[in-house]
Amino acid sequence: NAGVTQTPKFQVLKTGQSMTLQCAQDMNHEYMSWYRQDPGMGLRLIHYSVGAGITDQGEVPNGYNVSRSTTEDFPLRLLSAAPSQTSVYFCASSSPEIYEQYFGPGTRLTVT
Amino acid sequence: DQQVKQNSPSLSVQEGRISILNCDYTNSMFDYFLWYKKYPAEGPTFLISISSIKDKNEDGRFTVFLNKSAKHLSLHIVPSQPGDSAVYFCAASDPGSSNTGKLIFGQGTTLQVKP
Numbered sequence: 001n002a003g004v005t006q007t008p009k010f011q012v013l014k015t016g017q018s019m020t021l022q023c024a025q026d027m028n029h030e031y032m033s034w035y036r037q038d039p040g041m042g043l044r045l046i047h048y049s050v051g052a053g054i055t056d057q058g059e060v061p062n063g064y065n066v067s068r069s070t071t072e073d074f075p076l077r078l079l080s081a082a083p084s085q086t087s088v089y090f091c092a093s094s095s096p097e098i099y100e101q102y103f104g105p106g107t108r109l110t111v112t
Numbered sequence: 113d114q115q116v117k118q119n120s121p122s123l124s125v126q127e128g129r130i131s132i133l134n135c136d137y138t139n140s141m142f143d144y145f146l147w148y149k150k151y152p153a154e155g156p157t158f159l160i161s162i163s164s165i166k167d168k169n170e171d172g173r174f175t176v177f178l179n180k181s182a183k184h185l186s187l188h189i190v191p192s193q194p195g196d197s198a199v200y201f202c203a204a205s206d207p208g209s210s211n212t213g214k215l216i217f218g219q220g221t222t223l224q225v226k227p
Binding site: 004030031032033035040041042043044045048050058059090092094096099100101102103104105106 | 148156161
């Protein structure tokens, strides 16, 4: 099992550009989430999904869109990148039977 | 408003001694707590957890204590090893009618274990 995979590992964007961060899991987990990690702020939830076709907002959803068309994939879209979105992004998955979430290796995004 | 707080940004201990990492929370409805460990350039990995119906959970060198009346939990690492040097995050499961997969994280504490 690859677990949770994220691509790309690094990305530099200019203000106003758009991009999609990819996340995939092969554990057949129903739940998937996106977090961002910023210094002194811990991990903050952006969006999450409890199953294909079902998504909801987390603590910091502004500027991000998600969709969940399959159980395996949960892409995060930045519609118009801003310097405030410079961060490390983590995708995670879990199942209803467990509380523990499994995290991907992260994507480091810089917006100039 | 930070519902899960780790007030110590960093902690330094000597190898072989005990490391105690602390976490406070504000919502008495939290029913499950977790600790994650994170190395640089890697994703967080699950370390240990505790349900609100317990006050202690032990796994090898790691023990988590929960004090519900004080809304406080702590992670004890005994004995500490240099490989334990990492950022440790405390997290709480968002309360609701069932586990929704939402976790609320603290700010993290950077542990340095000196040889």
